[in-house]
Amino acid sequence: MAEVLVYVDHLDGDVRKPTLELLTLARRLGDPVAVHLGAGAATAAPVLAEHGAARVLAADAPEFADYLVVPKVDALQAAADAVSPAAILLPSSAESKEIAARLAVRLGSGIITDAVDLQAGEDGPVATQSVFAAAYTTTSRVTKGTPVITVKPNSAAPEAAPAAGTVEELAVTFGPLATGTSVVTRSPRESTGRPELTEAAIVVSGGRGMGGAENFALIEALADSLGAAVGASRAAVDAGWYPHAHQVGQTGKTVSPQLYVAAGISGAIQHRAGMQTSKTIVAVNKDAEAPIFELVDYGVVGDLFDVVPALTDEVRARKG
Incomplete structure (x- = not known):
């Protein structure tokens, strides 16, 4: 064979x-x-x-x-x-x-x-x-x-x-180009205890609707209850609310988890390019006309500041 x-x-x-x-x-x-x-x-x-x-x-x-x-x-x-x-x-x-x-x-x-x-x-x-x-x-x-x-x-x-x-x-002979670019320093990434974004089976992301960096604690709490990675839209990253390493989208990282939860994300094409192959997509947005609802499996029209904490509590309760 x-x-x-x-x-x-x-x-x-x-x-x-x-x-x-x-x-x-x-x-x-x-x-x-x-x-x-x-x-x-x-x-x-x-x-x-x-x-x-x-x-x-x-x-x-x-x-x-x-x-x-x-x-x-x-x-x-x-x-x-x-x-x-x-x-x-x-x-x-x-x-x-x-x-x-x-x-x-x-x-x-x-x-x-x-x-x-x-x-x-x-x-x-x-x-x-x-x-x-x-x-x-x-x-x-x-x-x-x-x-x-x-x-x-x-x-x-x-x-x-x-x-x-x-x-x-495996016998390897290195060519003359092998040493053309050297690594001069390394800075280990601070561990959050969460899965790597691109490898995670579940991703919870927040967008412009989060309203500020302090509110990403809601996203982190839901992610931790699910054992998920945390993502962010370009708008949230550009506003300085969350690190660029967590950006999902065409100019960020591409993810394809089993479950993707989008909170306060409108669903612009730039973001969709980075997560549209997710197996199951859930969105929470107070705007019923948000483009994100065009591709979701489950959509909740509501205030994320009410829905996300309630969802986190329910997940924790069911896990016992």
């Missing part, structure tokens, strides 16, 4: 959920081969094996941490040369999409970004995408070279499928 390379997104061997989703999708196309770059391969291998990785190609070198992107492209190219895969899958993060683009150029291959589903086809993998602010759904396949495909988080539920997960050393 053909092999499929899966780029492992991890933090010192702690495998992130989008990678487990990729392994699940990769099994539709062939036998997953995980590519683990950096420290922690021994820690990651059992998790990768549990979710279907037949092999784990591991490489650790200071270049992966000390320089941006290109060393990882060198490593994935080495893995592709060694395996001759049917496809190469990466999560749709900002860094991974840059890696994917550079890799596709190196391999002379076509690339598909932000897929929301993958299926096996007679002529190679068929990817489903939501395009033009999710106004259209398209199916595409790469017609030249090895398909390089990035997949949005929450596009598939991780499923266990135990495999060997044999760890093998």
Whole structure:
């Protein structure tokens, strides 16, 4: 059976959920081969094996941490040369999409970004995408070279499928461009204890209707009751009410959770572009004509300052 390379997104061997989703999708196309770059391969291998990785190609070198992107492209190219895969899958993060683009150029291959589903086809993998602010759904396949495909988080539920997960050393030769851009400093993000926005299964977002930064405490309380991440519209971020790292939209982050709750967000196209592929959308807005109501599964016309606290209390009561 053909092999499929899966780029492992991890933090010192702690495998992130989008990678487990990729392994699940990769099994539709062939036998997953995980590519683990950096420290922690021994820690990651059992998790990768549990979710279907037949092999784990591991490489650790200071270049992966000390320089941006290109060393990882060198490593994935080495893995592709060694395996001759049917496809190469990466999560749709900002860094991974840059890696994917550079890799596709190196391999002379076509690339598909932000897929929301993958299926096996007679002529190679068929990817489903939501395009033009999710106004259209398209199916595409790469017609030249090895398909390089990035997949949005929450596009598939991780499923266990135990495999060997044999760890093998990947020999990587770094090219002259690998050290072109170095990392000179790092500032760890302050932990909130909430899920990462782009990976969260539930997202609660606030917009212009929040009226001020102090009122985002209502959004945070609802998010915490649901175990959700907190998002914000561009209007709220531009007003300085919430950090830009939490902005959902065309100029912010794209999310595709199982549940998206929008409070005080009108639903301008810029915001919709970042959340319209959410599986279930709930909106609270006092304006019955707000565009957000055109795409919701459930809508509440009411004052968010009454509705959101009541919803938070109900969630807490039902959780006991």
